[in-house]
Amino acid sequence: MKIRRFVADSFQKAMYMAKRELGQDALIIHTRKFKQGGFLGFFAKPRVEITVAVDEEMLEQNSEPAEPEPGADSNTAPEISAYETQQDEDKPSAVGEQFAAASDNVPIPLPDAGDETPAQPILxxxxxxxxxxxxxxxxxxxxxxxxxxxxxxxxxxxxxxxxxxxxxxxxxxxxxxxxxxxxxxxxxxxxxxxxxxxxxxxxxxRKPWPIELNQGRPRVVAMVGPTGVGKTTTIAKLAANFALLEKKQVGLVTLDTYRIAAVEQLRTYAEIIGIPLEVAFRARELGEALHKLRHRDLILLDTAGRNPRDQRQISELGEFIQVSKPDEVMLVLNTNTHTSDLLDIYRRFNVIKIDKVIFTKVDESEYHGQILNVLYNTRTNLAYITNGQNVPDDIEVPDPIHLAQLILEEGRDNA
Structure with missing residues (x-):
């Protein structure tokens, strides 16, 4: 790769010269403005210098003489059509020699450092x-x-x-x-x-890693995630499965006080299942709620959906997590989300240390490769998947073989 410089009285002309000489593949790596000519610093002309990089092979392909700029004056000053290679940087240019001959011992004004464009963003x-x-x-x-x-x-x-x-x-x-x-x-x-x-x-x-209850003390599981992923419904499904099917003592704590409807929805589920629900507005109240449920086998902690890009919301969530000291934190993700967004969500929530993930709305997604992408890139264990709105039925511990078949077989059918 070679580095070349072009000088003109405007950025547009300098760019035209670079494209004309080096082609469309030239990359600008530095620009600066300075003043040149004049007498004792007066009447100096503003100039623009751009430094570009070009691949040597591309340079050879564009080495044939190009047609002059349409409408350009054939008597254009030499510095506008001339370029210099980087290795000749220390040598006086043709412009410099002409100016020296005209002004003799008059010093050339230095470029104004304040007009120089920082190179870092371009690099x-x-x-x-x-x-x-x-x-x-x-x-x-x-x-x-x-x-x-x-x-x-x-x-x-x-x-x-x-x-x-x-x-x-x-x-x-x-x-x-x-x-x-x-x-x-x-x-x-x-x-x-x-x-x-x-x-x-x-x-x-890898082998799925569902909730495993403790011996002699409650298992505290915190559910976190962005808004709209089905977190509250997922908690209701888990609570119903442990309370009704496994006959365990389950308690619910909700921190989702931003949405009254979410609290009432979870309260309705708790009444139907026959389990207690505690509502905590502050960290101190969270400690009291957990103390009330200390004799339960499982405590499911519902948190408000958070914008992963809002550091304040994530920090607030982190404070609640520190107070509750859960045995595990599960990140709930919507399967109908692009891989890059899923990985970004995971990275931002992982400041509070994510232990497992749950994928919801698997039945609504035509594709399932993003599940594999997340598990492979984060090395996180999958706990559950949900495949419908029915409580308590539409949640399951995933079968890795079945999930692999979905990824491979349905992918082949859609090809």
Whole structure:
């Protein structure tokens, strides 16, 4: 890569010169304004200098002389059409020599440092471009390798990607399949390859980790998550399962005092199930509520939905978590959410240390690869999934094999 500088009396002209000489692929890495010429600092002309980077191969392709700018004066001053390479930076330019000859011993005014554009944002942008190019090259290399794989392996890769499994993770899964099978098995036994693919996905999902009660003291489980993910309904389903099906003593505590409807909804569920509900508005009241329920087997703590980008709300949630000291914190996530958003939500909530995740509305999602993406990238255990609005029925401890089949088989059907 070569670095070149262009000087003109406006940014637009300097940009035109750079594009004309180096092509559209030139990257601006630095700009500055300064004043030049004049006498004793007076009547100096404002000038603009841009420094650009260009790949040497692209430079060779654009080295042919270009047509002059439409409407440009053929007597344009030399400095507007001239450029310098970085290695000649210390040498006086043609402009400098002409000025020195005209003004003799008159000192040249230094560029105004206050007009210089900071290079850091541009360097950061250049680094981002490099990372994007590296990622694209990685994808191209992966795709080139996949083209040499047996067709059924390519189809499995397409199934995973169609089901919203991240491309890099899909490549890793297929590569693991290849490493686990002999060359003959890869070519002649597609069913064996599919079984191996399912096993690898199951190993990435890992064994589910539902709530396990303590001996001699209550198990305190806090439910956290963004708004609208079905947190309150999920708590009601868990409470009903433990109280009605497993015959355990369950208590509820709600901190969701922002929404009166949410409190009343949970109160209705508690009355139907026949379990106590405590409402806490402050941290001190939370301690009192937990003390009242100290003889229960399970205490489920309902928190208000939080905006993960609001640090104040997350900090407030952290204070309640510190007071309650739960045995585990479960993050409730909506399956109908893009992987990048799910990972961002997890990262922001994880300041209070997330132990497990619950995915809701699995039945409403056409794709399930995002579940695998989150579990693999965060190394977090999956506790439950919900697949409907019915209390207490529509919640279950996930079967990793069934979930793997959803990711692979339905992905193939949608391809």
């Amino acid at each position: 950061e942008e250049l680094q981002l471009v490099k990372e994007m190019v590296a990622e694209m090259n990685c994808k191209l290399n992966s795709n080139n390798r996949l083209q040499s794989y047996p067709r059924h392996l390519q189809q499995m890769y397409n199934s995973l990607v169609n089901h919203r499994v991240e491309e890099k993770l899909a490549v890793e899964i297929i590569n693991r399949v290849r490493l686990s099978l002999s060359q003959q098995e890869q070519l002649l036994e597609p069913e064996r390859a599919r079984e191996m693919c399912l096993q690898i996905i199951v190993s990435m999902i």
